[in-house]
Amino acid sequence: MAAAIRQPGWYRGAIGALLGAAFGFGLVVALRAISGLDVFQTEQTGYPHVIVPLITTPFGFLFGFGAFDYWFRWAAGKPTIPEDHSGHGATKWQDYFRFNTDHKVIGTQYVVTTLFFFLIGGLLALLMRAELAQPGDQIVAANTFNGLFSTHAVVMIFLFIIPVFAGLANYVLPLMIGAPDMAFPRLNALSFWLLPMAGIIFLASFLAPGGSFDAGWTGYAPLSTGAPLGQSFFNIGVQFAGASSIATALNFLVTIITMRAPGMNLWRMPLLVWANLSTSLLVVGATPFIAGAQFMVFFDRILGMNFFNFLEGGDVISYQHIFWFYSHPAVYIMMLPGFGIISEIISTHARKPVFGYRLMALALIGIVVLSYSVWAHHMFVAGMFSWLRVPIMITTMLIAVPTGIKVFSWLGTLFYGKIHTYSTAMLFALAFIITFTIGGISGVMLGMIPIDIHVSDTYFVVAHIHFVLFGGSVFTIFAGIYHWFPKMTGRMYDERLGRIHFWGTVIGTWCTFIPMHWIGMDGMPRRVADYATQYGDWNLVISISAFALGAAQLVFLYNMIVSWRFGPKAGDNPWRANSIEWLVSSPPPVFNFDEIPRVVGGPYEYGTPGARHAIMGGEDEGAEVPETKPSTVAAPS
């Protein structure tokens, strides 16, 4: 037992958490007692004896769990444990529940954890839809309702969409570029374990006096600076999620820049790699802004600072500028990895090279650059200086151009291909093109100031974000999970159940979110627990569809769990794909490759006889392999 407690792991983690909590609590109590203040300060924006332990407990757990052991030993000048790789890879299920440094284990941990939070976020949404099924107050009180939509958004954004992409890329990206792991495996593991900390903090806010944070996920000041204790949980939780996100992005950047296999030049990188390169550039540049915005609100709340206190010279609108300077790029953080996934899947299942590969890569970079210049389109009616509106409208509408290039290029990829639709992954990819186009079109409408003046803060906006985030991002996530499921588990999922899930999700998405456009344009504001009776019928339709959509996800869950355990063996390359992750076994060996592969051509050379993307170590030993030149057939114009 004593040895178990000294070893990094759950026992030591629990003790660390307790010590962390005791330290934080003791520090506050002691300092306040010494200063002659009330030991417990319970103004609604105060509660230091809750907030400080909220920060110290996760760190205590992470210390105990072993997240910092190696670095501390190194920093203290102690002999570090030689690389015995005992913390690397998984041979039994328990290995997924420890501080594991293998990118494939971390990828799986990410995907499973984020899917868990997807369910939680979905249940919160269904509670809201139950309340909204009929006009009037039935199920939850108004303040609970505000807490529900705020937590729903925060869980879905920070604990599902952003990290699930990090998880999928964690698994496949090092394999795709022929790297044995990520550049910083320990940092990678820490990034993952920060995530459940954020999730627990967000959900624990429901236990706080005054309920969970209820100022919306946007947390506009001064509503948030004066809100009950739960708001501080959001301020703190976001720091953990944001730190996780930034560390992962740095890891991706270094991995992509320095660890590509020989021969993998920039123009031979699969588009998923390009997409994660672009996303990481956005995360590294933009995420500090939301961290800053939430720290400022936090300091206003508990330290009495006046960043956003208008009575003391604070500037209320500056919160929105800082917040959206992250949160608009964030929608591309939630979309670009999905673009990468769709490019891989469409090319593979249409048996054709991605149409206009270079322009596809450049369009990603174009979106990165433009997305830093559009934040204020969330503020057309916010009362900001009026001159900023028209320039922001123009950049906002221009960002539709690189996005359009991507849609047209996916369509171009399908032309003259051999389109296989037996895979659920491909079905989701095709449906994505249509639903995302609708979300893109309503986005352009919202970018036009006169239209935005009428529909901002209405259900039209709710419809738009769900069409791009559910019909867009979540469809690509499903596509990605189905596509790489055989690689990650070595087993095949059930395509029949996949189809049921697919049709349930597509029809559910359309019936849930299309009518929201209509009632929004007609005058139903967002973030309301009750509404005018004239919207009752459509809200009932929306609620019923939302429950159907939720039920379809249970089919997905069942399919994944049962197939992971009992599915038929998948083989190494069930989709006959070209990129490197399909050239290793399923699931891949611990260090991915016995010998680093050599890249000799583009990633999508379908249809060119004899063309190869990569040559694995061990095959063609010593033989001279000619570099593959893409043979190009001009498309008819």
Add this chain to the structure above:
Amino acid sequence: MTRLPILKMVLAVIVLGAIQSVVLLQFNWFGDAASTAAGPIDTLMDVTIVLSSFIFAVVCVALGYALIKWRAKPGDEGDGLPIHGNTRLEIVWTIIPVIIVLALAGYSWAVLDDIEKTDSDALHINAYAQQFTWTFGYPENGNKWSEGELHVPVDRQVIFDLQAQDVIHSFWVPEWRIKKDAVPGLKTDVVVTPDKEGTYWLICAELCGIGHTTMRARVVVESQADYDAWVKKQTAKVPELLLTTDQFKQEQLKKEEQSGGIEGSGVIEQ
């Protein structure tokens, strides 16, 4: 390689786009209109709907054609044609969207200038927002005050000077098509010319706390004569507290303008 039936596809796009446009234009999406801003905004929306219908039709026809024509037969293990791209086509589908969005942006800008034009004889009314009620001051009528009910004359431009007491609220009358946040510590205003008598709802559109859902006020648009009679009948005056903070802000603003600072208002004064 078979040539594409370009003509047939273009025809299909035109037919599908036209059907979508016609169907979508049947509906009165934005609801009843009751201000001079509604006309240009609704027309802008209609133009956007028609353009969007054709763009959506392009995507649908292309996807549908590809799926019908190039769906792999079961057991076909072959590959598609190794087409890597077509520079001319890629330039075309970059340039055309640029032209479309810039044209729409220009059109939007023109509409925006149009609906925010201010008249010199506009009526000024103060709208005070606080959790969770609206109150209104009528500075041109001896600072008369009304709670939860706003009266305005028809066919005369009104400039609402918005003032928030606690958190951000948003002034929205759907039938007027206009919206502007009331921001604590900042002067914001919104211009509207109601052109239809009737009773409407002013809705708070920005989440402002527990009572956000119920933060509404009745808006009565009536003839100038009825309006004058109504104002005369009112006895309540704007509380001193609201007035002083308002005047304080006006002075701040004047100082700011004199020192060349940026005007915090959402409306360009003309």
